[in-house]
Every structure is written in C-alpha cells, then in structure tokens.
Amino acid sequence: MMDNNPFIGAWQLVSGECGEPGQTVEIYDMNALSSRKVITERHFTFLTLKDGAFYASASGTYTFDAERYTESPDMASYGAMVGQSYVFQFQLIDDLWHNRRFEGERQVEYEIWRRVG
Template identity: 45%
Template sequence: MRTSPLDGAWALVTGECIDNGQMVRYAEHGISSRKVLAAGHFTFVSSRQGAFWSAGSGRFHFDGERYVEQPNLGTFPPEALREYAFQARIDGNDWHNERWEDGTRVEYELWRRIDDTP
C-alpha cells in the first residue's frame, strides 16, 4: 500500500543540472539512476558510464506540487546533506522534477515508474 503517490521504484529517463556553473546533461555523461521511495523515505543509486557514481538516502515529503528531499546519508560531501526542494508533477507513470535557485533552474529530472505497486 502506498502512503504517497510517489511510493515505488523509479528509473531516471533524462536530466540535467548546473554543476560549477556549467550545464551537465546526464545522457552526455552516461548517467543512469534508480530511486525507491516508501513511507516517507527515499534511496537512490546512480552510475556513470556503467560504473558506480553516487548513492544517497533520507526522508522525503510530497504535497502534490512540491517534492522535498532531506538526505542524511550519501556519497557526497557533508555540505550536500541539505534540503532539496523541487517543483514536481506526476503525469501517468512519469514524474517531472525541477529545482530552482534565485530564479534559475539548476536541475531537471524525468523519472519513469518501473514497478506496479498497488
């Protein structure tokens, strides 16, 4: 039973983010990722060019329009363990996330559901 419409397993379809002032398009770098959400918790694992790249987990909240992650464990520096707020939209089995800072979109992700959790 889902406690959130996001509960389940997701695969990253496409995405991009600004890193050190440069736009990074995930497909150009061979980045793929899986994310599992359940009962207010998330975990993800990502690869780059087929090799392990990063992982993280923590808590999440989704109110129907805003998805907020609060990682508390990950393979990134401690300063990255902060809140990340996204404008989110579910369209069928697709989940769109956009993160904005100071009027600039700094991250976009499109995830697709890969399970059939009732």
C-alpha cells in the same frame, strides 16, 4: 504530507540536466548514466552509475505537498548533501515524474523519472 502518496515505488531516470549557479547546464548522457530511486512511505534512496561504475548515492527522508517534493538526505556519497534539503517542483504525468529544482529564479536541475515498480 498528503494521504495518497503517488511517489511510493521504484523509479528509473529517463533524462535530466543540471547546472548549479555559475556553472554551465549539463545535459545528462543517458548512454553513460543510469539511476534508480526507491521510495517508501517515509524514505528515499537513489543509486547512480556512470559507465557501469558507482557514481553517486543518497538516502534519507522526504516530504511533499500538492506542488513540492523535498528530499533531506541523512546519508550520501557526497558529504555536503547531508543535512541539506532539496526542494523540487514536480508534475506527475501517467508513469512519468518531472522534477524541477531552482536556486532563486534559476532552474538548476530538471529530471524525468519513469515508474518501474
């Protein structure tokens, strides 16, 4: 882990899209979806609402280096997430955090988060 941790704080989801292998890529409807991620020195937690009601959450540990940010949930509303590692290529531009996750050569997730705290 790098000494200077640029991830610590609170982040609000701005936009995103996902599509696991074999699925059509779905662009997030930001009028219906709201998500916040809070990151401490060692842990992350996110909570997502859809149409104002609970949709998903997860919490666990993370690591990062100069190019990759990896979340390892140990609690999640979708049990299949627990014990998995989600590796993202990231780019920080001002207060925006761009995350891209790939399965092989295929991008399966792309999210942009804005620092809010």
